[in-house]
Amino acid sequence: MNKTSWFNVVSLTLGFAFLYIPMIILIIFSFNESKLVTVWAGFSTKWYGELLHNEAFLNAAWVTIKVAVFSSTIATVLGTMAAYVLVRGGRFMGRTLFSGMIYAPLVMPEVITGLSLLLLFIGIGLDRGVLTIVLAHSTFSMCYVSVVVSSRLVTFDRSLEEAALDLGCSAAQAFRLVTLPIIAPAVISGWLLAFTLSLDDLVIASFTTGPSATTLPIRIFSAVRLGVSPEINALSTIMIAIVTFGVITASLITKHQMVRQKREEQEAVRS
Amino acid sequence: MxxxxxxxxxxxxxxxxxxxxxxxxxxxxxxxxxxxxxxxxxxxxxxxxxxxxxxxxxxxxxxxxxxxxxxxxxxxxxxxxxxxxxxxxxxxxxxxxxxxxxxxxxxxxxxxxxxxxxxxxxxxxxxxxxxxxxxxxxxxxxxxxxxxxxxxxxxxxxxxxxxxxxxxxxxxxxxxxxxxxxxxxxxxxxxxxxxxxxxxxxxxxxxxxxxxxxxxxxxxxxxxxxxxxxxxxxxxxxxxxxxxxDFIGDVNIIEGTTSAAGEDSYSIDWADGLAPLKATSSVSFSDGQKCHLAIRPEKVAISTDKPEGAANTVQGRVLDIAYLGNISTYHVELPSGEVIKAQAANTRRISRRSYTWEDTVWLSWTATAGVLLAS
CATH class of the missing domain: 3.40.50.300 (P-loop containing nucleotide triphosphate hydrolases)
Structure with missing residues (x-):
């Protein structure tokens, strides 16, 4: 690299400022002593302590995690199955239609997805609560999983499955013992994607929720309408920390694996 | 044993x-x-x-x-x-x-x-x-x-x-x-x-x-x-x-028409003005039938002087030489325009070889060297 030009420095600073200043302000004010959000009155962690005693937030957090775990698990199973059939099922009637339809929810406005699910749940007389949010979240995050998994399956060497069959596996065993372990990273990242999508979804959750089940985004949104409290800043900071930790860990694992594989391949060539 | x-x-x-x-x-x-x-x-x-x-x-x-x-x-x-x-x-x-x-x-x-x-x-x-x-x-x-x-x-x-x-x-x-x-x-x-x-x-x-x-x-x-x-x-x-x-190995294919010349033996008219070729075949051909004579290059001998007693001899000009170290393949053009490949082991130092590009050489092979094919 040659010496850094002023232009580069300025555009880099502006870009990152644009992205991160709002978050940094939020983090700073989460440590504010004052109850007034915009007035700095000294450093304190008391809002984090308050948070631990706020029953409503804790309940909402618990509901959100339950919903995210269940819906992302269901979405991963269904999405992987759909991806497998669409990539491996060969040609069957309406295959193109199906593969188009699986991607449609990606571009569908959330309001419409939420509304249609609400109408469905009312229509079949299902009481709205945790179950309906789980179903709704599984529905819309399934297609994300399917996209991630099918992109891995496309590059998967078909002869590996044939080799498994040839060595005495039934089709189900071949999937369990060979295909699944190999596509596992894609399945896991699909699950993580579905989990995060469920974690921060507000629109679909508010359409399909009932009085018994308030998720964290809904709770924060309704609280903010009455004014931003330092507690919410603290809560958001915790969420930012969790997400940051997750993203960094995931990328470190991937990078580590790549480095190790490369090193081992070089060793194999030398030996 | x-x-x-x-x-x-x-x-x-x-x-x-x-x-x-x-x-x-x-x-x-x-x-x-x-x-x-x-x-x-x-x-x-x-x-x-x-x-x-x-x-x-x-x-x-x-x-x-x-x-x-x-x-x-x-x-x-x-x-x-x-x-x-x-x-x-x-x-x-x-x-x-x-x-x-x-x-x-x-x-x-x-x-x-x-x-x-x-x-x-x-x-x-x-x-x-x-x-x-x-x-x-x-x-x-x-x-x-x-x-x-x-x-x-x-x-x-x-x-x-x-x-x-x-x-x-x-x-x-x-x-x-x-x-x-x-x-x-x-x-x-x-x-x-x-x-x-x-x-x-x-x-x-x-x-x-x-x-x-x-x-x-x-x-x-x-x-x-x-x-x-x-x-x-x-x-x-x-x-x-x-x-x-043609698929297996290298081969010369010469097209012509057969006429019987004794038991299991045929003479093949293949080019105007050149003597017919002699070949044997256990498969029978009728007189005037179209045929292909397939000869492997290593069964064709190359020499500067006309060899005595060979069943088939043709004269031509060395067009190209493919040197493979142990053997060389000579592409020899006949007056009729056909190119026949002959292979010879390089038993002598290459500088002592008695023929090279553009030289006139004789090719020869026996009556049993080739295979007579109908199609």
């Missing part, structure tokens, strides 16, 4: 291990295998040879069970195997890409098929160790496939497909990914292992040298049909068609 010739195909008492009976395979409009009937015998090393798209891989995939014939029957040891799925067949396949399971170690890869059989653990250990010894992979047992070299991967694939002691081993272009030197070594290893284990091998290849080296019989295929099945020497020495003669 007498050696017993291994020629089960000439023994009418012998029952084939595999029998294809009028097998046809169509993919939509495309006919991959066209009404094909072949026999493969136990302990054979059978090579399917042909250009890409000739149906050889489809044929093998039908044996493995990944494709089913559109019409016709495939019998393995007398049993129709059409309804048997791949995981229930007594055949194993070595894939072109090796298809080693990347998440399992070499040891686990080889043990994979044995575990599916429900073999007892000590037996699995013994069998895997035996396979590792056979393929000289003992020190790599704990490594993953991406931690070993290409040649070692090839041996793992072989060990894995042999571990279940199949009646029939299918090899799909097994040596295609190896460099030439390693390929030649591995060919001999394959033959050695085939002999040791007594397994019937069917190999698919587009490399004619490979087929000739390893196989007990070679089947030359084209457009879904078998053109000729014979031992490597017979395929080379007595091809049954211009296609086979």
């Amino acid at each position: 007498t050696t017993v010739e291994f020629e089960p195909w000439d023994d009418p008492q012998e029952k084939p291990l595999i029998h294809f009976q009028n097998v046809t395979k169509k993919f939509g409009e495309f006919t991959a295998i066209d009404n094909l009937t072949i026999d493969i015998y136990e302990r054979e090393f059978y090579a399917l040879l042909g250009p890409s798209g000739c149906g050889k891989t489809t044929l093998m995939r039908m044996l493995a069970g990944f494709e089913t014939p559109t019409t016709g029957k495939i019998l393995l040891a007398g049993q129709d195997i059409a309804p048997v799925p791949p995981n229930k067949r007594a055949t194993n396949m070595m894939f072109q890409s090796y298809a080693l399971f990347p998440h399992l170690s070499i040891w686990e890869n080889i043990a994979f098929g044995l575990k599916r059989e429900g073999m007892a653990k000590p037996d699995i250990n013994n069998r895997v160790d035996e396979m590792l010894r056979l393929t000289r992979l003992e020190q790599f047992a704990r490594r993953k496939p991406h931690q070993i070299s290409g040649g070692q991967r090839q041996r793992v694939a072989l060990a894995r497909s042999l571990a279940k002691a199949p009646k029939l081993l299918l090899l799909d272009e097994p040596l295609g990914a190896l460099d030439k030197k390693l390929r030649q070594e591995t060919q001999f290893e394959l033959m050695d292992i085939q002999e040791k284990t007594g397994t019937t091998f069917v190999i698919v290849t587009h490399d004619q040298e490979e087929a000739m080296t390893v196989a007990s019989r070679v089947a030359v295929m084209d457009h879904g049909k078998i053109i000729q099945v014979a031992t490597p020497d017979r395929i080379y020495e007595t091809p049954n068609s211009v296609y086979v003669a």
Whole structure:
């Protein structure tokens, strides 16, 4: 690299400022002593302590995690199955239609997805609560999983499955013992994607929720309408920390694996 | 010591291990295998040879069970195997890409098929160790496939497909990914292992040298049909068609018309103003029939002076010389415009060779050197 030009420095600073200043302000004010959000009155962690005693937030957090775990698990199973059939099922009637339809929810406005699910749940007389949010979240995050998994399956060497069959596996065993372990990273990242999508979804959750089940985004949104409290800043900071930790860990694992594989391949060539 | 010739195909008492009976395979409009009937015998090393798209891989995939014939029957040891799925067949396949399971170690890869059989653990250990010894992979047992070299991967694939002691081993272009030197070594290893284990091998290849080296019989295929099945020497020495003669090795094809010249002997009119060629053939030709005389370049002698007593002599001009170190191939243009290739061993220093580019030389060959082919 040659010496850094002023232009580069300025555009880099502006870009990152644009992205991160709002978050940094939020983090700073989460440590504010004052109850007034915009007035700095000294450093304190008391809002984090308050948070631990706020029953409503804790309940909402618990509901959100339950919903995210269940819906992302269901979405991963269904999405992987759909991806497998669409990539491996060969040609069957309406295959193109199906593969188009699986991607449609990606571009569908959330309001419409939420509304249609609400109408469905009312229509079949299902009481709205945790179950309906789980179903709704599984529905819309399934297609994300399917996209991630099918992109891995496309590059998967078909002869590996044939080799498994040839060595005495039934089709189900071949999937369990060979295909699944190999596509596992894609399945896991699909699950993580579905989990995060469920974690921060507000629109679909508010359409399909009932009085018994308030998720964290809904709770924060309704609280903010009455004014931003330092507690919410603290809560958001915790969420930012969790997400940051997750993203960094995931990328470190991937990078580590790549480095190790490369090193081992070089060793194999030398030996 | 007498050696017993291994020629089960000439023994009418012998029952084939595999029998294809009028097998046809169509993919939509495309006919991959066209009404094909072949026999493969136990302990054979059978090579399917042909250009890409000739149906050889489809044929093998039908044996493995990944494709089913559109019409016709495939019998393995007398049993129709059409309804048997791949995981229930007594055949194993070595894939072109090796298809080693990347998440399992070499040891686990080889043990994979044995575990599916429900073999007892000590037996699995013994069998895997035996396979590792056979393929000289003992020190790599704990490594993953991406931690070993290409040649070692090839041996793992072989060990894995042999571990279940199949009646029939299918090899799909097994040596295609190896460099030439390693390929030649591995060919001999394959033959050695085939002999040791007594397994019937069917190999698919587009490399004619490979087929000739390893196989007990070679089947030359084209457009879904078998053109000729014979031992490597017979395929080379007595091809049954211009296609086979041309596909295997280097050959001169001279077109002409026959006329009888004694028992099994013909003279061939081939160019205006040149003496007819003499050739023998056990297949009979009628007078005036169109024919092709196929002569291998190494059976054509080259000299500066007209050789005495040769059955066929022609004069020409050296157009080109392909120097291969041990031998040279001379492209000699005849006055009629035809080019005939002659091969000679470089037994003398190249500076002492008595003919070179543009020199006039004599080519000669005997009446039995060539093969007379109708088509």
